[in-house]
Amino acid sequence: MTKEIAVLGAGSWGSVLAGILDENGSNVKLWSYNKDQVKELNEQHTNSKYIKDYTFSKSIKATNDLGEAIEDVDYILFVVPTQVTRSVARQVSAILKERHQWVNIIHASKGIEEKTYSRLSQVLAQEIAPENRKSISVLSGPSQAEDVVTKDITLVTVASDNQKAAKEIQSLFMNHYFRVYTSDDVIGVEIGAALKNIIALGAGALYGLGYKDNAKAALITRGLAEISRLGTSFGANPLTFIGLSGVGDLIVTATSSNSRNWRAGNELGRGESLDQVIKNMGMVIEGIATTRAAYQLSKQRGVEMPITSAIYHVLYDGADIKETINQLMTREGRSEIE
Numbered sequence: 001m002t003k004e005i006a007v008l009g010a011g012s013w014g015s016v017l018a019g020i021l022d023e024n025g026s027n028v029k030l031w032s033y034n035k036d037q038v039k040e041l042n043e044q045h046t047n048s049k050y051i052k053d054y055t056f057s058k059s060i061k062a063t064n065d066l067g068e069a070i071e072d073v074d075y076i077l078f079v080v081p082t083q084v085t086r087s088v089a090r091q092v093s094a095i096l097k098e099r100h101q102w103v104n105i106i107h108a109s110k111g112i113e114e115k116t117y118s119r120l121s122q123v124l125a126q127e128i129a130p131e132n133r134k135s136i137s138v139l140s141g142p143s144q145a146e147d148v149v150t151k152d153i154t155l156v157t158v159a160s161d162n163q164k165a166a167k168e169i170q171s172l173f174m175n176h177y178f179r180v181y182t183s184d185d186v187i188g189v190e191i192g193a194a195l196k197n198i199i200a201l202g203a204g205a206l207y208g209l210g211y212k213d214n215a216k217a218a219l220i221t222r223g224l225a226e227i228s229r230l231g232t233s234f235g236a237n238p239l240t241f242i243g244l245s246g247v248g249d250l251i252v253t254a255t256s257s258n259s260r261n262w263r264a265g266n267e268l269g270r271g272e273s274l275d276q277v278i279k280n281m282g283m284v285i286e287g288i289a290t291t292r293a294a295y296q297l298s299k300q301r302g303v304e305m306p307i308t309s310a311i312y313h314v315l316y317d318g319a320d321i322k323e324t325i326n327q328l329m330t331r332e333g334r335s336e337i338e
């Protein structure tokens with residue numbers, strides 16, 4: 001199916017998703033706010049800071065001009081970091097309004113807005129007027145960009161407020177190594193996607209401190225319990241959390257040394273300061289801001305999230321990691337399933 005698609009954000013994930021869409025036959029324009037990156041993508045067809053040793057298809061057109069990127073498109077796919085999605089959406093919205101364009105919106109970012117505690121579909125719905133959008137969908141699941149680009153088998157979910165759009169998006173992305181399932185649980189998919197990054201930070205920290213496989217399994221399992229608790233408090237389907245965008249993404253992010261969240265946690269566990277970790281990474285570590293948002297949401301909604309709360313105190317209050325783990329382990333005993 002040939003569609004005109006704008007991919008906004010040419011980091012690791014945006015560029016790899018643009019590659020899949022191009023490979024599957026869509027006409028893709030890839031927008032970045034960085035002029036040097038656009039020049040590199042158009043002239044060398046590489047994106048060396050984000051995806052090493054890979055040459056992208058010559059048919060992907062990179063541009064610095066948002067108006068040009070979204071001209072006459074059927075779909076706009078947002079893949080910029082969570083905390084800048086609102087400002088990019090605002091710019092997109094002004095252009096759509098002026099042109100009376102009506103498009104399908106997708107996002108593939110994983111986080112909660114730090115200031116408003118909003119999910120990204122909420123941010124996009126707030127910024128892009130109903131007369132300019134046919135649908136809002138989210139693409140999510142266990143999909144480290146570095147493995148997708150080498151065509152490792154990858155399964156993801158597209159959740160949407162419009163099942164016709166979900167089916168169309170499914171067919172736009174599906175191929176022999178990238179399989180897409182549909183869902184109508186936007187809340188569950190977005191909450192799972194955002195909160196697994198917090199647990200990945202914790203898993204990296206445990207590894208950095210020398211803890212082993214039992215500790216990893218414990219963190220992932222109890223992490224999933226608190227992700228589901230917060231998600232279901234918003235009306236998410238509990239089954240979503242045992243799907244690709246829930247436990248699936250949690251497994252890959254909390255165990256893969258490609259994960260920026262896991263790597264950041266690992267460095268923190270080894271005693272590096274948060275500022276240094278952020279500087280070393282040079283790419284987005286979504287779990288940091290999302291920890292703050294999820295912590296505040298848990299307080300607001302009276303949902304118990306002991307691991308998120310512990311990670312919040314380590315990141316934002318300078319709490320000692322070992323002492324924090326000790327406090328978690330010596331809490332009063334309780335029943336596993338509440």
Ligand SMILES: NC(=O)C1=CN([C@@H]2O[C@H](COP(=O)(O)OP(=O)(O)OC[C@H]3O[C@@H](n4cnc5c(N)ncnc54)[C@H](O)[C@@H]3O)[C@@H](O)[C@H]2O)C=CC1
Binds near residue numbers: 012032034
């Ligand atoms: N890398 C991965 O394997 C995956 C990432 N994701 C999600 O995709 C989203 C983007 O992640 P990545 O591409 O990995 O990040 P990245 O750090 O590799 O790239 C981020 C991109 O956003 C651009 N950017 C930064 N600030 C900006 C601003 N103010 N305005 C416009 N553009 C700006 C940067 O220039 C860069 O091109 C995140 O929410 C992440 O959780 C989802 C699945 C897989």
Ligand SMILES: O=C(CO)COP(=O)(O)O
Binds near residue numbers: 262285
């Ligand atoms: O979401 C991801 C894989 O599904 C990527 O996670 P990181 O941002 O931690 O690299």
